[in-house]
Amino acid sequence: DTEVTQTPKHLVMGMTNKKSLKCEQHMGHRAMYWYKQKAKKPPELMFVYSYEKLSINESVPSRFSPECPNSSLLNLHLHALQPEDSALYLCASSQDREYEQYFGPGTRLTVT
């Protein structure tokens, strides 16, 4: 298994909703990442987990809350989002923090 999977593929949520994005990999990778990508822009790093511990938070607002329950799973909990948070949310994993990253297909999030 050489892929990173993300669910759901699409998500529409209101500003008062609470939802979660899920990412899974079974490659034995020990680093996992969340990125945000707006239309026609490059991905922007949000969070990095290394060995299930949060190692990087790129000054992301607290309405985004990451969680790494185990080495294969990464969640992103969403609460009280704003319309400008609408974007493609990409998950990635790598063997360790020093190695190349493999991306999932993303979750297209729309906040209404």
Added chain:
Amino acid sequence: GEDVEQSLFLSVREGDSSVINCTYTDSSSTYLYWYKQEPGAGLQLLTYIFSNMDMKQDQRLTVLLNKKDKHLSLRIADTQTGDSAIYFCAEGNSGGYQKVTFGTGTKLQVIP
């Protein structure tokens, strides 16, 4: 901080070679990557090159690195319509944490 620049758009005819260029500013970059993103999809790692190399060939792909000028290029031989996508170059540093900075992306259009 790091800055990675690419031209926005490239159009080529099917069967021709495509050359996508990238410039970066961080001289301590250890790895340089090329990613492909098709519409609505995640990023696919195409190839990467270590900073101590000046060329890498992988089937139809040739990566050239001019470290002195901080210039990276991706040549796609015999370009096909399936190569139409956005191509991102990215640079990363090792030394504890692989923070990857993505370029602005080049949209490649292949004309049949």
